[in-house]
Amino acid sequence: MDNRDNAGKMENTDNGEQVNGLDSAVNSLITAILGCEEYLAYRTELDKVLQNSELKLKIDDYRRRNYELQTSADIDFDKLDRFEKEYENFRSDPLVSDFLAAELAFCKRMQEIETRITAKLDFQ
DSSP: OOHHHHHTOEEEOTTSOEEEHHHHHHHHHHHHHHHSHHHHHHHHHHHHHHTOHHHHHHHHHHHHHHHHHHHOSSOOHHHHHHHHHHTHHHHHSHHHHHHHHHHHHHHHHHHHHHHHHHHTSOOO
8 A cells, every 4th residue: 555545544633523644744744843943943033023013014024125126027136235235234133133044944944845745746
């Protein structure tokens, strides 16, 4: 019996709900992610940032603007330079830099997981 045969089997959870093998695996993956080093570091830094609502708003604005620049159809290097200079002091704040670094590490970890999963699937 291969893994595809097990995927549809049903199991009972602690609260009596039935889930199939895939749901169970996803739940296990979520539990593992919640306990991974990158997520725990991200949550620690996020909790620090959330203590200062004004700083959180500034970080959100920075992230939004950065995303817009990075996903723009035409890359304007002058705009990117101006953006980097505008936020240079902001990013030097340890709360900001530690949060952004932790967020980036967690995002990379999630991308790695997604890449590993899709690499094993024959999805065309």
